[in-house]
Amino acid sequence: MVLNIPGGEFLTGSLDVISQSLTIPVLVILLVIVIISIITLGGVIAEYTSRRKVPVGTIRDLIYDINAAESVEALQNVISNAKIPKAQKKVLDEIASSQSLGSPSREALARKLFEYEEEKTMDSLKRTDIITRIGPTLGLMGTLIPMGPGLAALGAGDINTLASSLTVAFNTTIVGIGSGALCYVIGKIRSGWYDRYLSDLDALIDAVLDKMN
Secondary structure, three states, rough: OOOOOOHHHHHHHHHHHHHOOOOOHHHHHHHHHHHHHHHHHHHHHHHHHHHOOOOHHHHHHHHHHHHHHOOOOHHHHHHHHOOOOOOHHHHHHHHHOOOOOHHHHHHHHHHHHHHHHHHHHHHHHHHHHHHHHHHHHHHHHHHOOOOHHHHHHHHHOOOOEEEEEEEHHHHHHHHHHHHHHHHHHHHHHHHHHHHHHHHHHHHHHHHHHHHOO
């Protein structure tokens, strides 16, 4: 439809060119999103199979063992023998090795190390969060963009063009929503893992700091 105002034909024509020029970029980005989603799914499956599950009882016993350590060497030995992820051991061992620092500096070091671990987990979740948000949006764009030519073809009696436009519209909708839903589930699963990981690390850091102060 042409706007019944001066320059309306130019405005509607410009918008039509802009919207149609977005077709290829939207399709390419959706394809990239699908590839990333599949790779991410494989990554979360691999992470699940290799992930060390740490029961609450293990953390509790480790806190008691840390408190019972009679020296820095004994404390480091307790940490190295603990049945926790290597990344947690590295943080705790670095804090235990900081006996030359004063209490405020040691606490600052512990806080910085914890924040670094937190940033790593957030970086892992960032990709899935982005796809969760933009996947359905791009799917909607891929639905609406072909509908303009499709409706125009319907008015001209061109059924083949209409069918082609509807196919593209439905495919992009499915891909966008499917990728967003998959990454949403993956993000929720990983978020639960990382929340537990950070909670355990926070408790163990407090135990080590309490022993060294």
